[in-house]
Amino acid sequence: MSLLSGLLDHMPPAATGTDSRKVDIRPRPRLVVATRIDRPAQLITGSHANAATATPEWRHARDLYLNHIMVCRACYAPTGRYCTEGAHLRSDYENTPMEAHV
Template sequence: MSLLSGLLDHMPSAIASTDTPKMDSRRRPRLVLASPVERTPRLITSPHASAATATPEWRHARDQYLNHIMVCRSCYAPTGRHCTAGARLRASYDKTPMEARQ
């Protein structure tokens, strides 16, 4: 006799009876909306600004700025601390329009 079988001998049987449990014959209430909700369409009709739709000038200014702050030990973008070159690149990045004028 193993230790596990000794422990299982003292546990009650998992199946008390083979009968299926009786279902409640009362009808349960159903939840329905009192009035249908009007929702705005989720289809976005106007284009949104992203790097994929940005102007090449903006992407170039962004890339120059990011490449600089990743290697410069004096620049720390989260606090807005930049060296002279980093401040110049950040200003160029900020003033470059992301979307083309129409």
């Protein structure tokens, strides 16, 4: 006889089917917006450049640069250490205009 069987001797046997939770078949209420709120358009006082408003060329240069430095073991951006390809991609990224000049 093991120590575990001695500990479990005082416990009643588990009855099958009594441990399952009751399933609620009623549909749950869904949250919906009762009335639409019309807000005035926000005024944009100045142009703010970000990746969403950047030129496609800038985004492409950024993506090439970031995809390279994430996998290249020779490149380490925080210290400015790049392999030849990484240095070229970094200069393309820095020299590509983010905003289109109109």
